Amino acid sequence: MDCIFCKIAAGQIPSEFIYQDDDFVAFNDIHPQAPTHILIIPKKHIVSIAELADDDVPLLGRMMAVAKHVAQELGLAQNGYRLIINNGPDGGQVVMHLHMHLLGGRKLPDKMK
Ligand code: AMP
Numbered sequence: 001m002d003c004i005f006c007k008i009a010a011g012q013i014p015s016e017f018i019y020q021d022d023d024f025v026a027f028n029d030i031h032p033q034a035p036t037h038i039l040i041i042p043k044k045h046i047v048s049i050a051e052l053a054d055d056d057v058p059l060l061g062r063m064m065a066v067a068k069h070v071a072q073e074l075g076l077a078q079n080g081y082r083l084i085i086n087n088g089p090d091g092g093q094v095v096m097h098l099h100m101h102l103l104g105g106r107k108l109p110d111k112m113k
């Protein structure tokens with residue numbers, strides 16, 4: 001499958017993993033929007049939240065736990081951080097492999113509600 005994040009997860013594109021386990025990898029965003037800008041992705045190719053199967057819902061819970069763990073390890077827990085999942089064209093999703101942005105290290109701008 002021609003998916004850049006599948007290739008990163010499979011090690012076919014050399015990347016430095018900030019975190020990895022059986023189900024997830026985390027790596028630096030190539031165009032960081034904050035001092036810390038990490039992408040957490042499931043190794044499994046899931047296109048988006050909209051395409052999430054019921055069976056994959058527990059995986060999302062574990063993805064949140066990975067985000068918490070990585071943020072803690074990087075010393076972001078005290079000052080805070082932002083988790084973002086863009087979905088579809090209006091949500092600004094560009095890479096069609098589910099990923100969560102972990103942003104921190106500075107006061108982030110006011111967000112859209
Ligand atoms: P989204 O708009 O939510 O689909 O975000 C996709 C993100 O992936 C953007 O922030 C890009 O900078 C990032 N990105 C795209 N290709 C790569 C890559 N090869 N390595 C790291 N980050 C990437």
Ligand code: ZN
Pocket residue numbers: 003004005006007044045046096097
């Ligand atoms: Zn993929």
